[in-house]
Amino acid sequence: MQIGVLSIFQNYRDEHDDGDVMRGEMKIALLAEELGFDSYWATEHHFFGYSMCPDNLQWLTGVATRTSRLKLGTGAVIMPWNDPYRVAAKVALLDQQSGGRALLGFGRGLSRREYAAFGIPMDEARGRFDEGTEIVLAALESGTIEAKTEYYDQPRAELRPRPTGSFADRVFSIGVSPESAVQAAVIGARLMVLAQQPWEVFRDAALIPYQTKWRELRKTEPPPPVCGQLIYCEKDAKRAAELGELYVKNYFASVVEHYEIAGKHFQGTRGYEFYASAADMITAIGLDEMANMYAGVNTFGTPEEIVERIEQQRRILECDLDVLAITKYGGMTDAEAEASMRLFASEVMPRLRATARSSAAA
Numbered sequence: 001m002q003i004g005v006l007s008i009f010q011n012y013r014d015e016h017d018d019g020d021v022m023r024g025e026m027k028i029a030l031l032a033e034e035l036g037f038d039s040y041w042a043t044e045h046h047f048f049g050y051s052m053c054p055d056n057l058q059w060l061t062g063v064a065t066r067t068s069r070l071k072l073g074t075g076a077v078i079m080p081w082n083d084p085y086r087v088a089a090k091v092a093l094l095d096q097q098s099g100g101r102a103l104l105g106f107g108r109g110l111s112r113r114e115y116a117a118f119g120i121p122m123d124e125a126r127g128r129f130d131e132g133t134e135i136v137l138a139a140l141e142s143g144t145i146e147a148k149t150e151y152y153d154q155p156r157a158e159l160r161p162r163p164t165g166s167f168a169d170r171v172f173s174i175g176v177s178p179e180s181a182v183q184a185a186v187i188g189a190r191l192m193v194l195a196q197q198p199w200e201v202f203r204d205a206a207l208i209p210y211q212t213k214w215r216e217l218r219k220t221e222p223p224p225p226v227c228g229q230l231i232y233c234e235k236d237a238k239r240a241a242e243l244g245e246l247y248v249k250n251y252f253a254s255v256v257e258h259y260e261i262a263g264k265h266f267q268g269t270r271g272y273e274f275y276a277s278a279a280d281m282i283t284a285i286g287l288d289e290m291a292n293m294y295a296g297v298n299t300f301g302t303p304e305e306i307v308e309r310i311e312q313q314r315r316i317l318e319c320d321l322d323v324l325a326i327t328k329y330g331g332m333t334d335a336e337a338e339a340s341m342r343l344f345a346s347e348v349m350p351r352l353r354a355t356a357r358s359s360a361a362a
Helices: 018-037 056-065 086-097 112-118 122-140 178-186 200-219 236-259 273-285 285-298 305-316 334-361
Strands: 003-007 039-042 072-075 102-107 144-148 153-158 170-172 191-192 228-234 299-301 321-326
Touching: 003 018, 003 285, 003 334, 018 039, 018 056, 018 334, 039 056, 039 102, 056 072, 056 086, 086 102, 086 122, 102 122, 102 305, 112 122, 122 144, 122 178, 178 191, 178 200, 191 200, 191 334, 200 305, 228 236, 228 305, 228 334, 236 285, 236 299, 273 285, 299 305, 305 334, 321 334
Parallel strands: 003 039, 003 321, 039 072, 072 102, 102 170, 170 191, 191 228, 228 299, 228 321
Antiparallel strands: 144 153
């Protein structure tokens, strides 16, 4: 089992100086190396305090210079917002600077506000994602980039420096909707998900279609999913429950605002039909009940409770999984995030890894 940390760079309610937030996130990255996490990932978001990392490849380059062991992943490059050459070139450069530690995660993007600020219609998201990821991956494998597609016109050119090696087993893609999950299998990427719906729903709507398409295309067993989740670890059960629920629900409120989750715009946006159905469900059951559900699928508690929650995820998904821990969010202080990370690393990670080894041996 691989266990990583995902930084989301949230300036919750814009209550802090942006520089303080960024310095805090660098501390989290360095702490991930110190505590024995396997990987560190950075989001891509623009324009709002909801998440402030407009260039995660640039950020990861800075982390690379201050670490020696951590694998460094994009969680994720939002392909429709980026030029394929620039993505391929930056990934190759990061891979060289980090000594082959780069991991490449792709996403399609869900925020109408961010698409609008880029001047890119959300209707184009699926086409830009599918074409762009194909161009980037081909360039990383061949060392040359060339494309003439509906959205991209790239003359043939060399990719220099080239990466340290193949990215065939270093590609990931976020897939919550069935369409995105299947496309992850098409491009040969590990499936990534952020906890936001019951794990049974993710299994049926995304994971099984991904596994089916992977087996169909590759005649091999699919790799386990990477399951991102909000983590808060605390020895005192009462404090863990109270603060964990508070911070998770705070973050949920910011998600609803940023993505306009309950909005009607998904209904008229090509490629986002899955989210239109989700918006209808939120309207039907109400935001308070959705917040309770959201808290129920994320992971906070004592070390023993967190181990059981993640083991339960594995039972529901009926496969092994890797964990991507979001360790600071929703107004959590730097001190609370650090204490939670240290406890998680010392008392949760060894148990999860031991259980995973036992399962593999069985």
